[in-house]
Amino acid sequence: MVVSASRDHACCNMDIKELKGGAKDMECKRRVMGLEGKSCRYSRLESTYREMAPKISSNVMDLEELVEYGQYNKICPFYYSRRVKDMMDLLFIPYNYLLDRNLARMYDINCHNAILIFDEGHNVPTCSRECSSFELSTNTLSQALVQLSALK
Numbered sequence: 001m002v003v004s005a006s007r008d009h010a011c012c013n014m015d016i017k018e019l020k021g022g023a024k025d026m027e028c029k030r031r032v033m034g035l036e037g038k039s040c041r042y043s044r045l046e047s048t049y050r051e052m053a054p055k056i057s058s059n060v061m062d063l064e065e066l067v068e069y070g071q072y073n074k075i076c077p078f079y080y081s082r083r084v085k086d087m088m089d090l091l092f093i094p095y096n097y098l099l100d101r102n103l104a105r106m107y108d109i110n111c112h113n114a115i116l117i118f119d120e121g122h123n124v125p126t127c128s129r130e131c132s133s134f135e136l137s138t139n140t141l142s143q144a145l146v147q148l149s150a151l152k
């Protein structure tokens, strides 16, 4: 089994712990790609994650335990869970990885022949609504009106 979560929750690199969301994603990618002389000491080759999977998955770990394990053993919990998920019989993921079409595509979640269990299922409608909604600021709408009126 493996637990998956966003970098905000699964990253074990304390050097970037203050960053959140898109800023953390960007900094992580920079370090994994070794840009600007930066790196992440927890990042490993995909083959290493997969080689370590039988040993790691033999311990039942929740997300916090997986992050601690990653820190201690110098292996990224975020990429580990992504690189080995197809090797696992049991995958724990947040709702939105299934319900948000873009995230499901990005994380390559394959539900074929899978049994899906929704914990706290009463939250599914709210999560589905949020996954298919977006926000438009009045500023954006005003700019669109200005641009449209220029077309007249």
Ligand code: SF4
Residues within 6 Å of the ligand: 007, 010, 011, 012, 013, 016, 027, 028, 029, 031, 032, 040, 041, 042, 043, 076, 077, 078, 079
């Ligand atoms: S590779 Fe993993 S540990 Fe390193 S910055 Fe990215 S998410 Fe964090």
